[in-house]
Amino acid sequence: MADYSQIDRSPLLNFLFYPRKDTSSCPEGAFDLLVPVETGISVACRFYSGHSTWPWILYFHGNGEVAGDYDEIAPLYRQRTVNLAVADYRGYGASGGSPTFTHLIGDSHRQFAAVREELYRKGLNQDLWVMGRSMGSLPAVDLAYHYPELMKGMIVESGFASVTRLIRHLNLPARGLDLDPIEQERLAMIRQIAVPALIIHGGMDMLVPVREAQDLYHLLNSSKKKLVVIPQADHNTLLFTDLRQYFGEIQEFVEGTKRESSP
Numbered sequence: 001m002a003d004y005s006q007i008d009r010s011p012l013l014n015f016l017f018y019p020r021k022d023t024s025s026c027p028e029g030a031f032d033l034l035v036p037v038e039t040g041i042s043v044a045c046r047f048y049s050g051h052s053t054w055p056w057i058l059y060f061h062g063n064g065e066v067a068g069d070y071d072e073i074a075p076l077y078r079q080r081t082v083n084l085a086v087a088d089y090r091g092y093g094a095s096g097g098s099p100t101f102t103h104l105i106g107d108s109h110r111q112f113a114a115v116r117e118e119l120y121r122k123g124l125n126q127d128l129w130v131m132g133r134s135m136g137s138l139p140a141v142d143l144a145y146h147y148p149e150l151m152k153g154m155i156v157e158s159g160f161a162s163v164t165r166l167i168r169h170l171n172l173p174a175r176g177l178d179l180d181p182i183e184q185e186r187l188a189m190i191r192q193i194a195v196p197a198l199i200i201h202g203g204m205d206m207l208v209p210v211r212e213a214q215d216l217y218h219l220l221n222s223s224k225k226k227l228v229v230i231p232q233a234d235h236n237t238l239l240f241t242d243l244r245q246y247f248g249e250i251q252e253f254v255e256g257t258k259r260e261s262s263p
Contacts, residue, residue, distance in 0.1 A: 001142070002185040004101035006177045007163070015172050016135075016163065017099040018064040019091030027071045032094065035114040037107045043095040044088045045111055047118070048074035055127035055254055056083045057155070058115050060108065060136030066093035076243070080251040083125070087111045087139075101138070101163065108139030112147065129254060131155035134208065134235070138163060141216075144197070145189045153196035153224075153257040155250060158205060158235050160212040161219060162186035169209065187219060196224040198253040200246065202233030226253065 007013070026032055029049060034042040046067040057077065061067065067086040077084045089104055090097035097103065112130070119126045129152050132140025137159025144154040160166055164179040164186075197220050201213035210229055217227040228249050233241035 001102075001105055002182045004105070004182065006179075007167075007182075008100040008102055010174075010177060012167065012172055012174060012177075013100065015170070016063070016101075016167075017091070019089070019099055020064065020066055020093075021091075022066040022068045022093045024068045024071075030071070030074070033114065033118055034094070035107075035111050037090070037103070037110050038097065041090065041096040043090055043097075043107050043111060044093050045115060046070070046086050046088075046093075048078070048084045048086070049124065050078035050081070050083050052122075052124050054078075054081050054083045055125055055129065055152070055258060056085055056115075056119060057129045057131050057250075057254070058112065059084055059086045060130075060132040060139045061086055061088075062134035062136055062158070065133075068093060073239070076247060077250075080247050080254075082251065082254055085115050087115075087136075104135070105139055105142050108143055109146070112143050112150075116150065127152055127258060129153050129155060129257070131157065132159055133157040134159060135163075137216075141186075141190060141193065144193050144195050148193070148195045151195060153198070153253065154193070155198045155200070155253065156213070156216060157200045158202065158208055158213075158238055159199070159216065160208050161190055161216050165212060166208065170207075190216065190219045191221055194221045194223065196253070196257045197222045197226070198249060199225070199227045200238065200249060201227075201229050202235060202238040202241070203229050203231040204234040205238075207235040224257070
């Protein structure tokens with residue numbers, strides 16, 4: 001894993017994380033799971049189960065969001081016969097602690113293992129895809145590198161190859177920090193990822209420029225990969241600009257990779 005300690009100790013965290021608490025109750029058909037990540041600290045995952053035989057997407061949300069925000073979005077996945085499990089970060093939702101990039105990445109490994117264990121324990125379909133939106137693309141990509149044999153594929157929405165590129169694009173105060181080793185390690189890691197991948201991005205995204213999606217797409221070593229740019233969408237309207245295309249691409253990707261990986 002890249003060494004994020006420089007960033008984690010710097011004022012950059014105040015610009016890059018916007019934690020928000022939420023302890024709202026689950027909607028009907030959903031359940032929460034607290035995943036211990038450190039003594040006295042757990043992070044939350046919310047499972048939206050439509051049917052026990054449907055496949056699952058483990059979803060790492062964007063900055064400023066919490067798992068509960070997906071109470072109204074999960075039904076759109078269920079319309080496509082896909083179950084959704086949304087992971088929160090330290091300081092977000094019902095999770096304890098405070099967010100850092102080291103924790104964001106490290107905790108995702110424990111969440112991934114806990115989600116797989118929970119699906120097995122409850123007798124649910126264990127076909128699992130990993131998805132990351134914006135900041136959530138960091139853990140999603142990391143998991144795709146480390147556990148390719150345990151997932152069916154990866155979906156990245158409005159994502160980027162390395163947070164260092166976002167720092168430079170937004171011209172955030174990084175004087176005195178050596179960001180290049182982080183970026184080079186991330187790029188080298190992405191070049192080795194070979195799982196099936198779907199990259200979705202908004203053509204009008206000014207926060208994370210579309211070139212980030214293009215670079216990620218070209219860097220990936222996947223033999224099955226697709227880049228989808230929705231022209232009129234920006235960073236926060238991508239999902240709703242063209243619901244049919246957005247969820248159609250996800251459903252097609254999930255069903256296609258599911259068929260190809262079946263014995």
